[in-house]
Amino acid sequence: MSDKVKVAIIGAGRIGKIHADNLLRLPNAEVRAISDPLADGRLQEWARARGIGIVTQDGGEVMGDPDIDAVLICSPTDTHVSLIKLAAAAGKHIFCEKPISLDIMQTKEALEAVQAAGVKLQIGFNRRFDHNFRRVREIVQNGGIGVPHIVKITSRDPNPPSEQYIRSSGGIFMDMMIHDFDMARYVSDCEAEEVFACGSVLVNPVFERYGDVDTAVVTVRFTNGALAVIDNSRQAVYGYDQRVEVFGSGGSVSAANDYPNTAEVHNAEGVRRDKPLHFFLERYNEAYIDETRQFIQCIAENRDVTVGGGDGLQAELMALAAKWSSRLGRPVKLSEAVEMSAASCG
Amino acid sequence: MSDKVKVAIIGAGRIGKIHADNLLRLPNAEVRAISDPLADGRLQEWARARGIGIVTQDGGEVMGDPDIDAVLICSPTDTHVSLIKLAAAAGKHIFCEKPISLDIMQTKEALEAVQAAGVKLQIGFNRRFDHNFRRVREIVQNGGIGVPHIVKITSRDPNPPSEQYIRSSGGIFMDMMIHDFDMARYVSDCEAEEVFACGSVLVNPVFERYGDVDTAVVTVRFTNGALAVIDNSRQAVYGYDQRVEVFGSGGSVSAANDYPNTAEVHNAEGVRRDKPLHFFLERYNEAYIDETRQFIQCIAENRDVTVGGGDGLQAELMALAAKWSSRLGRPVKLSEAVEMSAASCG
Amino acid sequence: MSDKVKVAIIGAGRIGKIHADNLLRLPNAEVRAISDPLADGRLQEWARARGIGIVTQDGGEVMGDPDIDAVLICSPTDTHVSLIKLAAAAGKHIFCEKPISLDIMQTKEALEAVQAAGVKLQIGFNRRFDHNFRRVREIVQNGGIGVPHIVKITSRDPNPPSEQYIRSSGGIFMDMMIHDFDMARYVSDCEAEEVFACGSVLVNPVFERYGDVDTAVVTVRFTNGALAVIDNSRQAVYGYDQRVEVFGSGGSVSAANDYPNTAEVHNAEGVRRDKPLHFFLERYNEAYIDETRQFIQCIAENRDVTVGGGDGLQAELMALAAKWSSRLGRPVKLSEAVEMSAASCG
Amino acid sequence: MSDKVKVAIIGAGRIGKIHADNLLRLPNAEVRAISDPLADGRLQEWARARGIGIVTQDGGEVMGDPDIDAVLICSPTDTHVSLIKLAAAAGKHIFCEKPISLDIMQTKEALEAVQAAGVKLQIGFNRRFDHNFRRVREIVQNGGIGVPHIVKITSRDPNPPSEQYIRSSGGIFMDMMIHDFDMARYVSDCEAEEVFACGSVLVNPVFERYGDVDTAVVTVRFTNGALAVIDNSRQAVYGYDQRVEVFGSGGSVSAANDYPNTAEVHNAEGVRRDKPLHFFLERYNEAYIDETRQFIQCIAENRDVTVGGGDGLQAELMALAAKWSSRLGRPVKLSEAVEMSAASCG
CATH class of the missing domain: 3.30.360.10 (Dihydrodipicolinate Reductase; domain 2)
Incomplete structure (x- = not known):
């Protein structure tokens, strides 16, 4: 199983859970963790039923986990930039829901961090x-x-x-x-x-x-x-x-x-x-399914994502x-x- | 005006009148007569408003008129065969509504009369x-x-x-x-x-x-x-x-x-x-208009009709x-x- | 036939001829005249084939004809305003192709002339x-x-x-x-x-x-x-x-x-x-046909046109x-x- | 997990594998076994990747397994009747691909066996x-x-x-x-x-x-x-x-x-x-997915199947x-x- 892309979901809202379920259907992905400041027993149960091992309120735990290859940022927009910077610094590939931020300057900073770290960043333009x-x-x-x-x-x-x-x-x-x-x-x-x-x-x-x-x-x-x-x-x-x-x-x-x-x-x-x-x-x-499939494939095959930070900007x-x-x-x-x-x- | 095809309508029911009106719009046709056993003052008036000169209860009058090139048989089905024979004998081209008759033997006789006379016969398959x-x-x-x-x-x-x-x-x-x-x-x-x-x-x-x-x-x-x-x-x-x-x-x-x-x-x-x-x-x-237009053209240009007696049979x-x-x-x-x-x- | 609306076409270009042909199909309209500065033998012939009695190079002749109830202005845009004024002054109802003019001030003047004369003005918004x-x-x-x-x-x-x-x-x-x-x-x-x-x-x-x-x-x-x-x-x-x-x-x-x-x-x-x-x-x-039909009906029944000068403006x-x-x-x-x-x- | 419906697939051809994959996505079904006379290492591997525990060449093994609630018969048509009889005798619910058989008498016999055993039988009319x-x-x-x-x-x-x-x-x-x-x-x-x-x-x-x-x-x-x-x-x-x-x-x-x-x-x-x-x-x-979902639900909730043996007959x-x-x-x-x-x- 070591050739699967191991991912963490950041933010356990509706879209985070959809991505998780879609990733679970992919043969080459493993959903290893889900983090949410409001993670509770219900989320624990939801994760257990899906074989997701780690449920945490602490996003930092996810970032620090060396076994995690990529994160999907599905948390509120105002958290995107700092999470992107953290993930980039930790060398993790990133999928981030749109918009990157409501502040174009911050968006640019986030993209610079991604570029400096050499990780991939895919923006959630599912359409x-x-x-x-x-x-x-x-x-x-x-x-x-x-x-x-x-x-x-x-x-x-x-x-x-x-x-x-x-x-x-x-x-x-x-x-x-x-x-x-x-x-x-x-x-x-x-x-x-x-x-x-x-x-x-x-x-x-x-x-x-x-x-x-x-x-x-x-x-x-x-x-x-x-x-x-x-x-x-x-x-x-x-x-x-x-x-x-x-x-x-x-x-x-x-x-x-x-x-x-x-x-x-x-x-x-x-x-x-x-x-x-x-x-x-x-x-x-189907578009959501395909979106995550392609994100995982780009990581697995080390290809460029088809909708990147520049598109988000x-x-x-x-x-x-x-x-x-x-x-x-x-x-x-x-x-x-x-x-x-x-x-x-x- | 002598190069117009001069026609008579036999049968002044709904479809007869439609054909008349469509013929009246053609530059190369002239509706010279309309006959109907029940022709009355109302039909006279209808014909006058359209410049149709002859209104008669006697189909024989139409058949005997040497100035009429073609007849459109729009009378009840049980009159078709005898009218076709009369028209053929008079050397007139014929447009006949479907079916030619309800008796296949009679239909064949009608077609033979048409062939013998060398006139054209178009069947009203408007579709x-x-x-x-x-x-x-x-x-x-x-x-x-x-x-x-x-x-x-x-x-x-x-x-x-x-x-x-x-x-x-x-x-x-x-x-x-x-x-x-x-x-x-x-x-x-x-x-x-x-x-x-x-x-x-x-x-x-x-x-x-x-x-x-x-x-x-x-x-x-x-x-x-x-x-x-x-x-x-x-x-x-x-x-x-x-x-x-x-x-x-x-x-x-x-x-x-x-x-x-x-x-x-x-x-x-x-x-x-x-x-x-x-x-x-x-x-x-539009199909009715085109149907009569093509009938007139086939006569004017002495071409074969596109839907003939054989098709009717x-x-x-x-x-x-x-x-x-x-x-x-x-x-x-x-x-x-x-x-x-x-x-x-x- | 005195209850027919008698009209003149001003401008014998493509659209003028289309309107003429459409009017000729209406039972309650008579195309009495067509005027065009370039009227020639060809136009004479065209008019004769349609039973249009008057063909003239002089628009004034049309405006002065007391037997003409209405004019259809189908000439170039830069002639519209003066023709509208002339027609209004002559008490004729007006159908005018769009736009009334390229100069909003002149358009307003034309509309005022129409209003003062109490004639109808329909604008050629055929759609x-x-x-x-x-x-x-x-x-x-x-x-x-x-x-x-x-x-x-x-x-x-x-x-x-x-x-x-x-x-x-x-x-x-x-x-x-x-x-x-x-x-x-x-x-x-x-x-x-x-x-x-x-x-x-x-x-x-x-x-x-x-x-x-x-x-x-x-x-x-x-x-x-x-x-x-x-x-x-x-x-x-x-x-x-x-x-x-x-x-x-x-x-x-x-x-x-x-x-x-x-x-x-x-x-x-x-x-x-x-x-x-x-x-x-x-x-x-079909829209062109209906457009002229309604213009004639509005005159015949003395109703307001459905698309008037105000719409044009x-x-x-x-x-x-x-x-x-x-x-x-x-x-x-x-x-x-x-x-x-x-x-x-x- | 004991409330899941445990099923076996009989016949590992294309349609058998499709049903297996669709069943694997259902939260209330467990694919426990797959049998095929030609079962080989490739099928073993295919089953292992899906967590299907039993792979056998012997259909009898499946029928004898008390932990199996239902079988999906996806083998060639000429094996359907005998498999239905075996499954009915073993008290297992049955999903059978169409047609039940090519011989109406045998089909009737199979349906009688099903009725006698009181098991459910759904026919694969996926449409x-x-x-x-x-x-x-x-x-x-x-x-x-x-x-x-x-x-x-x-x-x-x-x-x-x-x-x-x-x-x-x-x-x-x-x-x-x-x-x-x-x-x-x-x-x-x-x-x-x-x-x-x-x-x-x-x-x-x-x-x-x-x-x-x-x-x-x-x-x-x-x-x-x-x-x-x-x-x-x-x-x-x-x-x-x-x-x-x-x-x-x-x-x-x-x-x-x-x-x-x-x-x-x-x-x-x-x-x-x-x-x-x-x-x-x-x-x-989607129809295939829904077909198996409903089969499992009918078993889980002990309801009648919506397309039964009578429909097949x-x-x-x-x-x-x-x-x-x-x-x-x-x-x-x-x-x-x-x-x-x-x-x-x-």
Whole structure:
């Protein structure tokens, strides 16, 4: 068994447990430990049922364990940077959920630590592993639509999160649209230059209380002149809406939603079918599995991860520019966004 | 105006009037006369508004008019044969609605008269001119699915006809499925050898009263071993259902229904869209126009019609075999069907 | 025949002739005249074949004809305003192609002349009569998706126009996207407050020569906080792409493209179907017919037109704001746009 | 761990291993043994990697093991009956792949043994657990389409099996269409009365050598007058084609194929997407998992299985009638089929 990649999960929330279960199905991974400041008897039991030997409240224990090759950081965003630094210092490969941090300077520091240590860092942009979007990218890369001109992304959640979540989410651009910023880059291989964000509070006034919006349309100008547009809503009553289109000089490719079945009813009232898959756990179930599989493979075969720290940083920059654009009511260049944040922190 | 094809409509029912209106839109046709035993003031008015000069109760008047090049026979089925003979004798080209007759012997006589006179005869298999089915045939002819193995046709009406209609319709196979028998030949270029019909009365007991069925599934074996299956229902509550699939050695091609619009609603209950086009007038509107356009063109350019008397006969033979099969509860060869009918008449 | 609405076509270009042919099919309209500065023998012949009595190079002749109830202005954009004023002064109802003019001040003057004369003015936003978009609006109006939050419009032409056309088109926003600005209002019943336009030259450098772009994404903020996004391209190699989606508190409704047929081929390479209808003549054929039918009906029944001068003005304002936004690189309010234009003219 | 259902796999072929892997993922099942006459070191290794303790060439060992609660019979068809009898005698619950046997008398004997022993018997009609077909049944059961009138099933394999397989398969009706016979009953809750089978050899002449066909269309008349039609082909070059439609008095419901992704490309040639999922392992992956999950649950909770021996028998009867019908060229009643077989054996 010594050829298995031994991993620890940091943070035993929903996503941490999902990653654990997915890793447990991989023949070349071993989940050796799980740490969480709130680890209790229930977690002990959960871990025992899965043969996970170590359950601890102390993340440091995990970092110090020489038998652990890699950590999956699934704890709250404000802990990511320090955990990345610790893991890098301990020579462990890192998988970190998005965003790396809400502070671009800290994100950069974390990436420097990773680079200095020479460990791998994969960012949790799970949608890159979705069967639909991966196929879209493949087709674009194979020249199936020529040179990309317009990227269109729709991303809407079935329900808004809780007020508590909203308060510390970092706002719709950093919390939700960051996935779409990464998607825009993923499917087009273009890099953003400028962002214009237009937001409204239409779903629930609670968002206003935290300077946030629940509905947003963001335009992106890429360095090569191509354009992207992303629309987000915190509430689509018909369920998770995750679509992408890339239009180019040679045609277009689009990915529609997934549905729980293909059954279609024709009756006197019309034609109907069931709603799309309800939320990310249903829609991205396979993508999550594939995401961890590839992380483990990259470690096992000492290959570069396919979605690294630079991708995390770039998406954060776009989110940051969108945040400023929304605040200032004008387009904001990615280069400006860093200065603005530096200035506003100083 | 002397280069226009001058036509007369025989039978001023719904379909006769549709053909008249479609002909009136053609630059190279002139509707010179309309005859109907029940022609009255209302028909006079209808004709006047369209510039149709002659309205008569006497079909003979039309046949005797040397200025008329062609007649469209839109009268009841039991008048078709004698009208075809009259028209052929008068040297007029003929368009005749399906079926030519309910008696295969008489149909043959009519075709002989047509051949002897050297006039053109087009049968009203309007579906051959439908944009969807024409494209299916094109693809099959271009080798797009290789050699046909299985033909599947669904053909369902939105509502059953009146009892009066049912009584004299000739039964579901001769009245309704005859279109599908022709379609099976049209899309595959295969010829039927044997037919097995399985029918039930599930929609309305009135059909039983006339020895008819309202629901039927018919299997066709073609001479080359390919198979076809046709299903008919007299009542699809969601509207007209007209679909075709041809499956072969190189793939399959299918044609779905037409819809009034592409609007699709996603809401909390599911996804829905409007029902298909309701009935043949909506679905085959363009096909009817094209059907008459091509009839006129074939006359104007002295070309062969694309759906002639032989096609009418072949579809009738298939319908006849289906009728006998349904009655006898066993597969019936087309060759048998003629004998059976001869015997049963004798 | 005195109860027919008698109309004259001003401008015998492609669209003028289409309207003429569509009017000729209406039972309650009479095309009495067609005028064009370049009217020649060919046009005479064209008119004679259709029974159009008057063909003239002199638009004044038409305006002075007391037997003409209405004019359809299908001449170049720079003639619209003076023709509208002339027609209004002559007491004739007016159908005018979009845009009314390229100068918002002149457009306003034209509308004032119309109002003063008490004649009807319908603007040629033909897409409002499209079966798909009309159904989308109907569903939104019936509350089928709740309160609109996001409107998404895709509008792409199959091929860029000629250089000559580009030169005098008024630019992509005024020439092409103006239809989409109207559509955004039509499907949502929302009014625009601010526009942000992002354009690029990606299809053909010729657009740059005229200060124009060929690819554009425009974000619209409505007065009620709802958002819209429109993307345009001058070249979609797969044909005309005309789609709309309205997303709201109760769901979403979207309209897809129309296709020439429903035939779908499955073979060893994949699944394929034919491209969408190629361009506006195919896609909006029925919409053009319905547009003129409704114009004539509104006159015959003395009802208000459904798409009037105010709609023309509003779409122009949005186009103007988009033009300035694209030039200035920042969002522009509709109110600003008027001042900017006034200033730049002064 | 004593509350887990302990099972043995009989037959270590492809499907046996799939079931084993699916069982290993269930929290309430334990795969205790696997037996196969050809068990070797490779199988030992395969079992060890999965923690399956017992690997044996002797099926009797498994039957004699008091710790085993249930067996999954995945061995060749000709071993099913004797294994069912042995397992029943040993008091073990049984999951048996379809068909139970190729001899209806033996199938009945096996079912009697099961009944006498009071053990559970589930038949491997995996398609009942498919998300699409389950939803179709649900909708029919909930009255979504009224009373079923016509059932249509398409079932085509991507490639014909090997000659060796064909030789002992029992023929297309017993080997392949048996699934569809079960499906027809499953989605409609109707019972077959008579079957008419029409087959051809169009894919590969090898089928003829074994008195088999590769292309077949079968019509079923249910006792209540409803009709079904099933078409099978041994070779659909575009992949696995598995579709169902139920048409009834209140509408219709249909299930289309599953695809690997929703990506759709529009280019100058047309619109295309990837082929359907290639074969049963891809299409029914989840169905297989659910099938075993439900088998285990029925045992754990002592509930009746949802697809039992009676279902297996009924599908065999339909297949048998189809076989005779194909041979005799006439419709065959299920009641006749048994006599015919008895006679032909005698």
